[in-house]
Amino acid sequence: MPRALSQRQRAILDYIERFLDENGYPPTIREIQHDLNISSTSVVDYNLNVLEQRNLIRRNRNISRGIELVGRRSAEKRVVRIPLVGQIAAGQPLPVLEEVDPATVNDHIELSVDLVGRSQDGLFALRVNGFSMIDALIGDGDIVVLRRQQTAENGETVAVWLRREQETTLKRFYHEGDRIRLQPANATMAPIYTTPDNVEIQGKLVTVLRSVS
């Protein structure tokens, strides 16, 4: 009974959701039929009934456009607002999050949740200044989204502050015995080797974003 949705049923469900977002009211059977290139209204009717039995939609009989999405995740819940707290550049440390007044931050970026993972705690964004992270395929003007954390698993890409070098960098992190290897994402570039007391992990890379004007 709880079989998977057919491709057509999924397409219909997606269509209804999109239509609702765009128009503020649900589509008719014929609109679904036409836009999805279905030959007959009765096919749409048939599949809508399946969707209703799966409890994915509710149908109001004899009412035009009487389709409701049951689990309607509102569009707003799919979006997370991430504060853009400052800049990141090679020669300066990250802004200290605790010193950033949340009320002061009026710059935010919005991303859909599937880009940043489920838990949106500790997320913050920085605009990249300069080309110091070009080895991580990150250029001037890009936006990086980080998750605040002080430790890192091997292989994670993290933003670190190198105490001796007085420098911020973004590298893959590997703890190897009593030294630490910081590996650029670009395979053609050489890694940095240093000691644990020299690295201060600032956060883990979650997303990189480049918007071309």
Place this chain on the structure above:
Amino acid sequence: MPRALSQRQRAILDYIERFLDENGYPPTIREIQHDLNISSTSVVDYNLNVLEQRNLIRRNRNISRGIELVGRRSAEKRVVRIPLVGQIAAGQPLPVLEEVDPATVNDHIELSVDLVGRSQDGLFALRVNGFSMIDALIGDGDIVVLRRQQTAENGETVAVWLRREQETTLKRFYHEGDRIRLQPANATMAPIYTTPDNVEIQGKLVTVLRSVS
């Protein structure tokens, strides 16, 4: 002209809002008429027109339940759904958009509108395969969002198909006299010079996206 709403108009507006919350779809003229004890549908029609001129609702003519609340849409309209239509790699052309059946595409990415600009027409997304575009700071697994177009202004970053080389690449575009210069984003790398008949513009780069797992 900007007079206050009549009592009846306010009642209708409230009713629409309540109805929308309860049912997920807008009311018909007759439902408004009946529940508000109005004697004629034309009275409702008349007042709906007034509300529309006040820009409080939008009416979609000849469509049943075609009433939208204007203020309500702003919250939902922040996200655009972009179809992920395929892959992009050096050795193969882009998928032909016209051949992609919209109903088949069940993979989408969602971005907030301010990342892609206002008009969301012609937008499509591709997953990057391989490192052929590393000179544009784009790596394996990244997602690029493009806007379909056949021509380009100087300086725009475009996806082009090089006919002779049988290759897809992503470069800044410059038309210089009777030749074309394709400039990598990475300043340390050399440009490509070629002739107009060799380049086939596929689309303009809008956004680059990298989600780190």
Place this chain on the structure above:
DNA sequence: CCTTGACACGAACATCTGTTCGCTCGTATA
């Protein structure tokens, strides 16, 4: 007293839109 404009009325009309029904096709299952 007459005109004008906002607002309201009711009925007829024309679509829009959901529903139903007989039929086909392919894949299992008995």
Place this chain on the structure above:
DNA sequence: TATACGAGCGAACAGATGTTCGTGTCAAGG
């Protein structure tokens, strides 16, 4: 082979719903 069933098809039907139009009321202004 016979039967059942999910899925799809096309057409006709009936009810739901927006539109139009002639008419009526009333207060404001000339």
